[in-house]
Amino acid sequence: MQFQNITFEDGISDSRIEHVIQDKKGFVWIATRLGIDRYNGQNIKSYKFLQEKQAGTNTMLQTQKGNILVATTRGLFIFDAKKDLFELLKSEDSVLNTHLNSNIHTIIQLKNGKLLCGNANGTVFSLSFEENDGNVKHQMLNFSNGSNSNHPSSIFQDTKGTIWMGTSQGDLFVFNEKEFLNTTFSKYNHNTYINDITADSNGKLWIGTKGNGLFNFDVNTNEVKQYKKQLNNNDNISESINNNFVICLYADKNDNIWIGTDGGGLNLYKNKKNKFYYFQSDSNNKFSISDNAILHISPGEDNIIWTATVHGGLSYFKNNISLYNIPPSKLGIRNKDKQGSRILESKNGDLWLTAGRNGLRRYNRRTGKVTVFISDPNNKSGLSGNNILSLYEDNQNRIWIGTLYGGLNILEPKTGTFLKAENWSGLKAVFAIEKDGNGNIWVGSNSGVTVYNNNLKIINTYTVGSNIGLSSNVITCMFKDVKDDMWVGTAKGLNVFKQGKFKSYLPKKEDSTSLSGSRILSIAEDDDLSILVGTYGYGLNRYFRNSDNFKRIGQEKGLKATFIRGLFLDDEKNIWCSTNLGLSKITPAGMVQNFNSYDGIEPFNNNKAELGHNGYIYMAGNFGITYFKAEDLANNYSKDHNVFFTNISLINKNGIKEAPFKNYLENYKLILPPDNVMFTLRFTTSNYWDPKNISYKYKLEGLHETWQNIGNNKTLSFSNLNPGDYSLKIKAFNREGLESTHIATLNIYASPSFWEKTWVKISLLLSFIAIIFGFVKWRVSTIKKQKQNLNILINQKTKLVEAQNRKIYQNNIDLLNAEKANQQLKQKQLENELNFKTNELTNRTLREIHKNNLLDKIKDDISKVAKQNKDSKSLKSIVTLIDNTLNLDKDWDDFYNLFQQVQPSFIKNLLKESPKITDRDIKLCALIHLNFSSQHIATLFGISESSVKVARHRLRKKLKIEENQTFKEFFERLTTHAAT
Structure with a gap:
């Protein structure tokens, strides 16, 4: 198991923890000799009892209503959440006060709500009180053989409601509704102090004593079985406890009994196996329990178990006991090499595992016998090479062993002799061994693939230079599918061997349907016959035969690992991936579950998990062999983590101050002062085991409408909120992405400044309205007076203006008349000019007509003379000249020019x-x-x-x-x- 510890470095006030409980909200209350510490996952607050009381804590209890009670050497204290302190419980009854102020050793709350207390004076009394008003009532219970020397040391109520009480003198009493009666158990215990009592699901009582071991008492048959430390009990598993001082007990829901001892560490009794397992402090192992003296065991949320120790503070662990371990000491493994071990379960049930760089181990689970094989240069017939990289069992039950530098070894288990295969020493870095469909053995090394028959003879070799398509000679893994196709992973791509040739697959840049990485670490086949391919640094791929392409799988569902060193399918068709982060299981529906060191699963370094017979999964390394049933390993992380606030810092103009924050109070409301500039809230979750894998979302109602994702950040800051009411809500998501049903809520009120207060605003508004009203009234009166004065002035000005207008009007009339006369004169001049031009044009035209008529008459006369005169050439020329004169256009040009003017x-x-x-x-x-x-x-x-x-x-x-x-x-x- 993996333990985590809370020590002085985390702020606890004392390394000796008397008692521990985790309350309903998730806070962890830690009882020390100095007082009570409250741990919230981030910081610790200490509560000291009154100095004059000097009270030492004995035990703690959270009541059904959530109140924290502390039984001390000086009385019974109750936590007052409003005052944020522990107060002594008091009563008006003086007799009861005497008992309340006594040394109370044990206290429990019965199913009916009453408290049952036993003190050092030998008194047993019940309490009932209204937890809200503190009104305490009590009843004294008869205790046979009661005396100061025989006081109640432990009280327990079983599932049937029966009340059992152990005493300081080893007696076991039972309450019969009237009084406590002694039982037959007392004669077995020999007056040894009873530290604790619990019961299993069968109703049998388990009783821890101070030096006399552990008892199992059958209340129906009165049979008693005692478990005491056995001689030479040095293994981590036995038939009995490893220490006789049993201080505390706890029975979990799986019927396992957890036993805290004084010096023997934590013991576990598994009822189903009737075996005891031991978990002790180891200074070389940071995941071991912090101390071997355990004072109290208490269950917490999320399947956590808390253990209070004497010297080591507080240790806690996940109650995950589905994992089984064979320690390295039993396997002859002494080194702390981080290189993981390869493991193989042979057909006869033996486990074969590599011991890092220290040879080979054979473990017989029936007898526990370990056989060690180590390379010896002087023994030529023994193992050759201690750094073993691969293991395989063939049909003849021979173990094939591939080494880094020692070549190929083949062990005959019956005789214990090593066989020499052909060219066995020439093979280096043998990472892969697989059988093909014909029963031949394929051996993959850094020089390609070598194929052996059953007689250990080489029948084929495949290398890059053989022209058959192999992409690289460095073979990293091999797998035979249901079609007897051989898949070969190399340092440079994936290959499949069909019909005597290899077909290669390599990554293609910017092609999401190609292989994601070139170095192949693992190959398997899914139930749908698709091929699963694990890569070095580039995650998991699925190859589809029909489309001949690849798809990355698991990433969108939470497969964060990038190194997939091993792959196999269990009987439920789940895919198991051995990765650099641990184990990941991918269900047939595609959901991913991740398991890491917090679950007892170490990261895989050059090794991988293997599926053995009967559904067991095996892992090996410097932690030995860990194995479990595939169906038993499930995430036991609750999704209902309580989220709670741990701290609030307010920032104003004067600096930073812590808010008086009491987050354990119901309906707490944060009041932000008016001068607040910014405030910061810190919060956490009740998942103390794996908090870094918890993510958060928040919503500030009044500011946001949707949820805001903030990852693993546990701090929020807000600045300059407008005055008003807000509600901050935060919810958590576990590492599988499951949302918590619990939502933490903090109501916030941002106080307005003086000027932002409602009554101030109303007063200012009313004052403003009054001022406006007075101003308007004064203004109206002023305007009225101004209007009267203005009317007088207007009348005066009007008369003056009218006189001026009349004068201007008359001047304008005179001016217009002068302008009109001027225009008429110009018009007359134009008309005269036009008439002159028209007359001139007409006269000129008439003169032209007269000229033409005269010329025409002259032409006629000359024509007549020409007819009479035979020699008339000169006359005819004169006639022609006259015609030309009549046809000249010059006159017409002059006519046009003159006409254009007119x-x-x-x-x-x-x-x-x-x-x-x-x-x-x-x-x-x-x-x-x-x-x-x-x-x-x-x-x-x-x-x-x-x-x-x-x-x-x-x-x-x-x-x-x-x-x-x-x-x-x-x-x-x-x-x-x-x-x-």
Whole structure:
């Protein structure tokens, strides 16, 4: 078993512990000669009794309602949680007070709630009191043969309600509802002090005495069996106790009797095996019990057992007795080498194990005989090589032994002789030996695979250079599956041998479906025929045959180990992994259970656990051989750990101070002062065994809506909380991820500052409203007076403004009239100018018409003369010259320029309306717009009037002038639209 200890270094006030109990909330109360220590997993608080009392503690008790009672040499004390101290229990009855102030040796609480006390004066009395108001009542019980020299030393009530009492003179009394009567046991004990009494599930009493050993008393048959120390009883297992001074007893729920002795350490009696086991202090083993003198044994939470010692403080351990151990002393193992041992259970039941670097051991479990095999250079027929790496039993019951430097050894158990296989000495670092489907033995070393037949002859060798696909010559493990395929793990990948060749699997970067690591440590086959592969530093893989890929398994369920040194399946199809952290079990549903040194399972270093016959799992190392039934090893960690607060520190502007925190009080409420800047809370759990594997979540209601994960951190800090009520809740998770049903709750009230208090806020609000109301009222009055004055001023200003406005208005009228006259003058000037231009244009056009008419008449006269004159060439040239003169456009250019001055936008608007009209059309439109007659137009164009009529008609179509619309109306509309 693994023990943990609480000593001076942890803060206890005395190394001698008289009594220990763990209360319902999880606190551990430790009774010493100096007073009581209360341990919460983080720190210890000491309570001293009144100095004048100088009381030494005898025993402690937690009542059904949770009160802590301490029986001392100077009376009975009770813990007052509100005052945070122990007070002497008192009564108004003077006789009872005498007994309450006496040396009370023993106290128990009966099933009916009454307390039964026995003191050094030989008095037995019962107490009943309301624990809330302290009203104490009592009843004296008759005690036959009672005297000062024969006082009650131990009182016990069994499961049937029967009350038993042991005395200082070795008598055993039973209470018959009226008085205590002596039993037949007294004649067996020979007046030896009875230290303690307990009972097993069969109703038999176990009685520990001061020097006369241990007794088993059958109350039905009055048969008594005595267990006393046997001569030369030096082993860790025997038929009796190892010390006759039995100080304390405890019967657990599995019917095991735990026995505290004065010098013999802790003894364990297993009823089912009828054997005693001993656990003693060992200065070389930090996990041993701290002292061999034990004063009290007490059960705690989470299957922990507490032991109070004389010199070693407090020791405690997990009550996990499903593990069995054969110590190294029985196996001839003396060294403390950390290299683990390989172990093999042969078909005849013998256990073969390597002794680190010290050879081989054969242990016969039936006889306990150990055979030692050690390499001797002078013995050529003996074991060759002491550093053994692998063991295997073949069909002929021969033991194959692979060594680091000594080659391959084969032992014939019947004769004890070693056989020499072919090239046995050439094989180094033989880590793996396995049988194939044909019965041949595969031996894996650092030079590849060597295959032997039953005659120890080599029939095959497989190496990297043989062109069959082996990925490495360094063979680390081998396994034959149900299909007779041979799986070979190497220092560089996994190989499977099929049809005469190896197929290799290696890790691929950024491919999660490939092998996780290249160095393979272990191989097994799951129930679904998938292949399990353990790696060196990269966890566990599962190979799927159908998809030909890998998947990492167990990590998401809690398999934290990365070195998987061994793999096998038990009868329930659970996968067992030997890892660098201990043993891990993966159930068929995928749940992971981890077992480590706190469970008695050491980490595996170059060794692994093996599944033997009848469901036993074996492990070996410098601790000897440990074995257990696969179905018996289960996590006995309760998930219902109590979480409780241990300390609160308040930080204000002046520094840090501890809060007056009494976390064992019901409905305790933390009041934060107004000047609080930050506060820190520390908490822990009642799991004293493995606290580092407990994680926590918290939620501060009023601030958080969801749970916050903080891992194993046991400290929380909050700063600058707004005034108001909060509720801090904390819950724990064990190492398997199971959530505790218990939630620790601390109510917190953040006090407001003076200015944040409600009545101050209301007063300030009312004052503010009053001020506002007064201000408004004053303001309204002021505004009213100002309004009256303003009205007077406005009337005055209005009259002045009106006079000024009239003057300004008249000035504006005069100015406008002058502007209007000026505009009219300009308009008249423009009209005169336009009329002048129009007249000039018309006159110029008329002159052009007159010129053209004159030229036309001259042309006609010359034409007539030319007809009469035969020699008329010169006349005809004159006529041609006149025609050219009539067709010149220069006059038209002058016309256009002048027209543009008179009508600057006419032609532009005309082209915008009808972009396809010709220059001749534009000229015609200009003449029509100037009101020229058809005759004048005909003269200007040199055409007849009828042709002008036709031209006007065509122009109307081009301009899309409606039939009832004149050219004048069209031109006016054109000018209006353009202006718009």
